[in-house]
Amino acid sequence: xxxxxxxxxxxxxxxxGLGLLAAALVAAPVVVGxxxxxxxxxxxxxxxxxGISLRHIxxxxxxxxxxxxxxxxxxxxxxxxxxxxxxxxxxxxVFRAERGVDRFARVVAVLPLAVPHVVxxxxxxxxxxxxxxxxxxxxxxxxxxxxxxMPALTxxxxxxxxxxxxxxxxxPFLALIAFSVIARAGAAMEETARSLGAGALxxxxxxxxxxxxxxxxxSMTAVFAFVxxxxxxxxxxxxSSPLALPLLTMERFTDSALSVRxxxxxxxxxxxxxxxCGVAAHEWAAHKAEA
Amino acid sequence: xxxxxxxxxAYVDRWVAPRLLRHYGITLRTIDGQGPAIVNQLVVxxxxxxxxxxxxxxxxxxxxxxxxxxSLLYGPWAHRxxxxxxxDSLSTIIMRDFEQPTNGFESPWGRVQFTLIxxxxxxPAPPRTVAGLRDWIRDNPGRFTHDQQFTGTTFLKSVLYAxxxxxxxxxxxxxxxxxxxxxxxLWAWLEGVHPYFWRRGATYPxxxxxxxxxxxxxxxxxxxxxxxxxxxxKVRQGVLPATSxxxxxxxxxxxxxxxxGIPYNSPNPAGAMVVANFLLSAEAQLEKLRPEVWADGTVxxxxxxxxxxxxxxGAIDADPRGVPRDTLRRYEVPEVAPxxxxxxARDWKARIRANTK
Amino acid sequence: MNxxxxxxxxxxxxxxxAATLLPLAFLVALSLGSEWFYPGxxxxxxxxxxxxxxxxxxxxxxxxxxxxxxxxxxxxxISSIGGLFAGREIARLDGSxxxxxxxxxFLPVVVPPLALSIGLQYSLLxxxxxxRFAGVLFAHIVPALGYTTLFFTGxxxxxDWRVEDEARSLGASARxxxLRVMLxxxxxxxxxxxxxxxxxxWAQVPSTLLIGQGLVNTLPLELMSYVSAGQDNLAATAGLxxxxxxxxxxxxxxxxxxxxxxxxx
Numbered sequence: 001x002x003x004x005x006x007x008x009x010x011x012x013x014x015x016x017g018l019g020l021l022a023a024a025l026v027a028a029p030v031v032v033g034x035x036x037x038x039x040x041x042x043x044x045x046x047x048x049x050x051g052i053s054l055r056h057i058x059x060x061x062x063x064x065x066x067x068x069x070x071x072x073x074x075x076x077x078x079x080x081x082x083x084x085x086x087x088x089x090x091x092x093x094v095f096r097a098e099r100g101v102d103r104f105a106r107v108v109a110v111l112p113l114a115v116p117h118v119v120x121x122x123x124x125x126x127x128x129x130x131x132x133x134x135x136x137x138x139x140x141x142x143x144x145x146x147x148x149x150m151p152a153l154t155x156x157x158x159x160x161x162x163x164x165x166x167x168x169x170x171x172p173f174l175a176l177i178a179f180s181v182i183a184r185a186g187a188a189m190e191e192t193a194r195s196l197g198a199g200a201l202x203x204x205x206x207x208x209x210x211x212x213x214x215x216x217x218x219s220m221t222a223v224f225a226f227v228x229x230x231x232x233x234x235x236x237x238x239x240s241s242p243l244a245l246p247l248l249t250m251e252r253f254t255d256s257a258l259s260v261r262x263x264x265x266x267x268x269x270x271x272x273x274x275x276x277c278g279v280a281a282h283e284w285a286a287h288k289a290e291a
Numbered sequence: 292x293x294x295x296x297x298x299x300x301a302y303v304d305r306w307v308a309p310r311l312l313r314h315y316g317i318t319l320r321t322i323d324g325q326g327p328a329i330v331n332q333l334v335v336x337x338x339x340x341x342x343x344x345x346x347x348x349x350x351x352x353x354x355x356x357x358x359x360x361x362s363l364l365y366g367p368w369a370h371r372x373x374x375x376x377x378x379d380s381l382s383t384i385i386m387r388d389f390e391q392p393t394n395g396f397e398s399p400w401g402r403v404q405f406t407l408i409x410x411x412x413x414x415p416a417p418p419r420t421v422a423g424l425r426d427w428i429r430d431n432p433g434r435f436t437h438d439q440q441f442t443g444t445t446f447l448k449s450v451l452y453a454x455x456x457x458x459x460x461x462x463x464x465x466x467x468x469x470x471x472x473x474x475x476x477l478w479a480w481l482e483g484v485h486p487y488f489w490r491r492g493a494t495y496p497x498x499x500x501x502x503x504x505x506x507x508x509x510x511x512x513x514x515x516x517x518x519x520x521x522x523x524x525k526v527r528q529g530v531l532p533a534t535s536x537x538x539x540x541x542x543x544x545x546x547x548x549x550x551x552g553i554p555y556n557s558p559n560p561a562g563a564m565v566v567a568n569f570l571l572s573a574e575a576q577l578e579k580l581r582p583e584v585w586a587d588g589t590v591x592x593x594x595x596x597x598x599x600x601x602x603x604x605g606a607i608d609a610d611p612r613g614v615p616r617d618t619l620r621r622y623e624v625p626e627v628a629p630x631x632x633x634x635x636a637r638d639w640k641a642r643i644r645a646n647t648k
Numbered sequence: 649m650n651x652x653x654x655x656x657x658x659x660x661x662x663x664x665x666a667a668t669l670l671p672l673a674f675l676v677a678l679s680l681g682s683e684w685f686y687p688g689x690x691x692x693x694x695x696x697x698x699x700x701x702x703x704x705x706x707x708x709x710x711x712x713x714x715x716x717x718x719x720x721x722x723x724x725x726i727s728s729i730g731g732l733f734a735g736r737e738i739a740r741l742d743g744s745x746x747x748x749x750x751x752x753x754f755l756p757v758v759v760p761p762l763a764l765s766i767g768l769q770y771s772l773l774x775x776x777x778x779x780r781f782a783g784v785l786f787a788h789i790v791p792a793l794g795y796t797t798l799f800f801t802g803x804x805x806x807x808d809w810r811v812e813d814e815a816r817s818l819g820a821s822a823r824x825x826x827l828r829v830m831l832x833x834x835x836x837x838x839x840x841x842x843x844x845x846x847x848x849x850w851a852q853v854p855s856t857l858l859i860g861q862g863l864v865n866t867l868p869l870e871l872m873s874y875v876s877a878g879q880d881n882l883a884a885t886a887g888l889x890x891x892x893x894x895x896x897x898x899x900x901x902x903x904x905x906x907x908x909x910x911x912x913x
Contacts, residue, residue, distance in 0.1 A: 019741040022734035023752035026797050029790045030755045033767025045770070047334040065645065094660055105661040108668050114894035115672070116851035118868050119887035122875060123671035126678065126884075131508030131686035133674055140689055147510045147686060148433050155494040168667070222757065229760020232853045232868075236875065239494040240439060241644050246762050253766060254327045257633075258334060258361070268763040275758045279751075294873055297882075300708075322862035323873055332861060339773035344861045500878030508686035529682040529693070530878050 034272065040265030048261035056262035060270070068242035070270065076159045076244070077228035080166035085220055087171050089212050092178035093204060106179055113172040121233035124165030128153040155239045162237040166230075170223045174216060181215035182208070221282035225275035245271055292349040294323040298524040302585045306578055307570070315565050326354050326441070333363045333554055343556030346563040351549045352389040355397055356629040358552065365553040365560055367395025372564065374571035379592035385548045389629040390462065397550035398567045401579060401587035403518040404619050405445050405545040412534040414512055420541045421453035421480075428484045434512045436489035439644070442499040444636045445517050445545055448626075451477045451635065453542035458624045465630035474638065481643055495644065507531055517547070519619060520586030523610045527583070537614045543624035548590060573600040582610045672891070678884035698885040709886060712870040715781075717893070719856075719866065720849040722785050727792035727845035728838055734793070735800020739807070750801060756794030764790065765858040772859055779863035787859045788849035795848055796841045803837050843897045850894060 040046040043053045060066050091109055095102040112120065127133040130147040132154075138144045154161040193207040227233075231246040238244045243251070249271060252264035294300055300321075308319040322345060324332065329348050336343060350358070358364045369375060378399055379385050385399050386392070393399075407424075409417045418427040428435045437443040452458045454476040461469055485492035489511050496502045499516065506514035507530060514531075516522065519539070525531040551570065553563045569575055573596055576589040593601045626632075678684065679698050681691025738749035756764070768787060769778075777783025815829045853868050860866075867890050874883035 019737035019739075019749050020745060020752075022737040023749035023797070026730075026734050026793050027752040027755040029768060029786075030759050030764060032771055033759070033764050035767075036770055037763070037767045047331075047338055091660075091664065094657060101658055101661050105664050108665045110898070111668055111672075111895070114847075114898055115891050116868060116887075116894075118851070118853060118871060119675070119890055120671075122871070122883055122887055123675060125875075126880065127671055127674060129508075129510075131505070131510050136686060136689050139686075147508065152490060155490075155496075157493065168671070225758045225760075229762060231760075231762045232872065235497075235872070240497070241494065246760065249762060249766070254331050257637075258330075264766065268766050271760050271763045275760060279754055279758050283751075294877075296877060297879065304708075323865070323869070324862045335769065335773060336778070336861075339770055339778070341773040341776065341778045344779045344863055498876055500876055503878045504880070510686075528879075529881075532685060 034269070037265045037268045037272070041262055041269055043262045046261050046265060048258040050259070057266045060263050060266040065243060065248065066267070066270070069245045069248045070274070072159065072238075072242040073228055073234075073245040074274070076162055076166070076234075076238075077224050079159075080163045080170060080227055081220055081224045083163065083167040084170040084174050084223065085216060087167070088174035088178045088216070089209075091171075091175050092182045092212065093208060095179075096182060106175075109175050110172045112169055113176065115169065117166075117169055117230055118232040118236070120169035121162075121165050121236040124161050124168070124233075125154055125236050128161040128164065130154075154237050157239060157242075159238060162233060165237060166227050166233060169233075170227065174219055174223065177216055177219045178212055181212055217282060217286060221278055225278045228274050228278070229271055245274070292321055292324070294321065296524070297528060298585050299587075302579060306584070307575065310575075311566060311569060315569070317562055317565060319566065324348075326350070327357075329354060330357045330361070330363070333358065333556070334361065336556060337363070343554055343558050345554055346557040346559045347551050347553055347566055349400070349549065350397065350552055351547060352626065353629045353632055355388050355393075355550065355552065356391060358554075359391075359396060363555050364396045365555050365557055366397075368553065368560070368564055369393065369398035369567070370395040372398060372568045372571060374568050377573065377591045377595045378571065379590060379595075381592070384546050384623070384625055385590050387625075388548065388550060389626040389632070390464070391629070393550065397552040398571065399548050399590035400551050400570055401576075401585075402546060402548040402590055403520075403588055404539070404547075404623055405442075405449060405517045406515065406519045406522075406537040406539050406614060408506070408514045408516060408522050408531070408535050408537055409512060410506070410532055410534050411536045412532070413509075417513075417538055419538065421450055424540075425480065425484055428487045431512065432487040433489050433491070435487070436492075436495055436502065436505070436511055437515065438496045438499045438502045439640075440498045442502075442515055442517050443495070444632055444639070446515055447477065447481075447635050447639060448632065449540060449543065449545055450480055451631075452545075452624060453540070454480055457543060458627060461627040461631055462625075465628040470631060470634055474635065477635070478638075478642060481639075485643060492643075503530055506535075517545070518587065519544070520582065520588075520610075520613050522612050523582045523586050526612060536612055539614050539618055539622050541622060544619065544622045545626060546619075546623040547626045573597075573604075577603055577607075580604070580607055582607075582613075586610075586613070672888075675884045675888055678881055679888055682881055684881075698881050708865070709867070709870055709882070709889070712865045712867045713889060715864060716850060716866040716868070716890075718781070719785055719788055719852075719864075720846045720893070723788045723792045723849035724842040724844075724846035726785075727789055727796045727848075728841035730789075730793050731796025731798075731800045731841050731845070732834070732838065734797040735802075736804050738797065738801045739804030750798070753794055753797040753801065756791045757798065759791075761791060761852065762854040765855040768855075769858050773861075778859065779861035781864060784856055784860045784864045784866075787855040788852055789845075790855075791852075792845040792848040795844050799841055799844060800837065803834075843900075846897060847894055850890070 036045065040049070041057050043049050043051055043056055091105070095105045095109075097103070125132070129135070130150040130152060135144070135147055135150045138150065144150060153164070193203045229246060231250065234244040234247050238247060245267065249264055249267040252260055252267055255261070255264075292299075292303065303319070303321055311317040311319050329350065332344065335341075375398070384402060388397065407417075418424045424435075437446045451473055452461070455461070455473040460473060489505065496505060499514070502511070502514045503525065505511045516537075519537055522531060522535050522537045526533055526535055551567050553560050557563055571591070573591065576591050577600070579585050579587050580589050589604065593604045596604070677691065680694055680696065682693050682695050682697075684691035734753065738746060738753060741749050765787060768790070772778060772783045772787065777786065811829060811833070812825060815825045820829070851868060852866070853872065856864060856866050856869055860869075867886055871883050871886040871890065874880075874886060
């Protein structure tokens with residue numbers, strides 16, 4: 001409290017040192033974690049450390065399972081982020097009114113925000129598996145006879161069940177942001193566009209969409225990064241081959257052969273790199289948008 | 292200990308723990324963890340010079356082997372337990388853990404045998420040999436699979452034995468030649484059937500619980516367990532349908548013992564030994580054997596016990612869902628060196644799991 | 649604008665409501681049943697046993713629930729206050745320094761929890777925090793602080809600093825400025841930040857697993873243990889319990905649609 005008090009009355013911009021220090025403190029544990037992982041991947045520290053060497057990293061890069069896992073994880077993250085974004089934009093565009101059906105829909109849409117990812121994945125597993133709720137409803141409606149008739153949506157090659165579960169879970173977050181953006185942007189631009197004679201679709205494209213997009217971009221990046229690194233949902237719904245990156249990482253980290261541990265650290269670095277690339281891409285896109 | 296089974300949890304938390312408190316003043320806290328996670332944890336703790344988080348660990352086989360290799364176990368101590376004199380020391384299944392002598396570094400707790408589980412309502416006449424199973428799988432595509440963890444590996448080992456004239460081919464320590472020769476036949480068997488597995492072998496359930504779920508919901512017609520009596524406890528828990536039955540493969544049912552060990556950095560080894568001794572007591576072993584509790588086999592030699600206790604062991608009713616004791620004994624085969632298990636698990640992942648279309 | 653009762657709109661609303669609520673209803677049914685096999689649309693037996701938290705078999709779920717609450721409350725309090733200070737300072741930066749500050753604050757948010765936990769495990773264990781509440785709390789605060797810092801950076805980016813200056817120039821003491829000017833203005837964001845930190849900790853899995861060493865048991869861990877044991881009914885119960893506090897928080901903190909500030913990078 002006294003630190004806050006002593007800063008009162010100072011002007012903005014003259015305490016830049018403190019700002020960077022604060023940010024550095026927030027990021028410090030992550031930096032420590034990255035440093036340890038780097039040392040571990042090089043074989044310097046950790047169980048299975050056997051002297052500095054690049055061979056563990058090279059072994060991971062040379063293993064096709066690494067790339068298949070990485071590409072698969074990227075696919076899942078991209079697909080669920082885009083799906084959730086499109087749905088969020090649609091919901092924000094449609095449910096615009098302050099009261100009534102729109103408000104009710106907005107409130108309900110946000111509810112799954114409270115559901116943890118692992119619970120969402122559990123729901124996905126139990127609803128979408130070949131003997132799950134969907135299958136039983138189909139059975140009751142005489143649409144199919146046995147579980148094998150249902151399409152395989154869980155533990156499947158394209159991760160459909162995983163994508164659906166993650167989309168279900170991420171949609172409320174993006175929708176919340178989208179609703180807020182729409183509410184703040186206000187009707188002004190839209191009315192201007194309409195008064196100039198633009199049709200509904202054009203109005204949306206010119207007056208609403210850019211705002212939505214700009215407002216959602218940071219959150220989309222966050223969702224992408226989060227989904228790509230999420231362990232629990234993949235553990236419940238992903239197939240055994242190709243093995244998603246977080247699962248592959250955990251498998252290496254808990255392998256009974258300790259000599260394999262440095263490979264786990266290399267995979268950890270790969271996972272971090274994916275998320276960081278996502279953020280870098282966002283920075284680049286935001287920079288371009290402002291230019 | 293592995294906390295994935297409520298029956299086991301109930302036995303440990305609500306029968307063993309209160310008695311430990313009452314008779315010895317020991318408070319027992321159980322921590323979730325098993326196998327490679329335990330090895331990992333102890334290794335990390337040693338590297339970080341952190342304090343030990345466990346006094347007693349539940350283990351066998353590869354875990355024991357890995358912990359011994361890394362000198363992560365306290366001991367020897369098990370032969371000093373008063374109750375050790377009642378253990379069935381003539382049984383090689385009990386005195387050797389995956390062919391390795393325990394040397395007092397772990398104390399036996401229970402013994403189990405591998406069985407398949409089928410639904411007698413859906414499948415009145417199941418195949419009873421590995422060869423018969425292969426034919427059945429080919430005739431019933433998509434109705435069989437196995438899990439990726441310990442139970443599934445035990446199934447693969449059963450096939451390995453069957454395809455190579457029995458466990459004798461692999462006894463006497465690990466032999467690379469024997470492994471290469473034997474595994475070739477195993478992969479050939481698998482490559483012949485896995486296109487007929489559930490989902491055409493493109494994916495496998497992660498653990499045996501997922502396999503149980505598939506079985507209970509009718510997606511496959513078999514599940515399996517390394518505990519011959521799991522079918523009884525799982526039916527009681529409502530996880531498996533009431534008409535499930537256990538089945539012993541005529542080619543051999545792998546039997547193994549599970550143990551308790553003390554980590555090198557246990558804060559309270561003396562207390563741990565008291566617990567291990569209690570677990571070996573006739574009272575505790577009897578309770579554990581009951582079908583309503585855990586239905587886990589005893590490691591005691593009933594003949595060495597006082598007559599009253601011995602009588603109570605004999606009086607336990609056999610549940611019709613399980614397999615009669617003499618059938619189990621007739622087909623029991625021992626585990627072999629842990630390196631076989633590790634190699635099979637690793638090579639399966641590389642050869643079979645990774646190459647699915 | 650369009651009539652809010654038009655058919656496509658109502659239809660879409662129904663779809664949203666159904667897609668949101670059906671899976672949750674399914675969980676409720678699962679938590680109250682046993683012996684529910686395909687193709688049954690309802691469990692063969694109904695039972696309240698799974699919800700018997702204090703009775704036989706339920707004590708472990710209750711214990712993990714309280715542990716989760718303790719960790720989440722601790723994380724919420726510490727990360728909201730820390731985020732307030734950090735976000736405020738970063739918002740005061742200009743130009744490229746601010747970009748760096750925000751990028752640094754982004755790190756704990758963007759790095760996957762599994763990766764972060766594997767990286768931090770050794771240090772925390774070495775410092776003696778392995779398997780302890782304090783260690784897991786720290787591991788939860790790391791990402792939570794990132795979220796709250798970014799949140800407050802956004803708040804302070806649009807904050808009118810003149811209020812503070814004017815209060816001072818009118819002769820208010822430093823203490824008064826805080827208590828009577830800043831706190832009332834910031835009290836809503838503080839509550840929202842607490843909710844944010846709480847939720848981050850509440851749903852954590854890998855960090856609790858790897859730092860807790862099995863000694864710190866939270867409800868999400870308990871749930872995963874039920875799932876991997878095939879105990880779907882208990883898993884559904886745990887899942888529903890896991891959903892209740894966040895739901896309550898969402899309502900109480902009034903994360904009403906119109907009030908949320910968008911984080912401005």
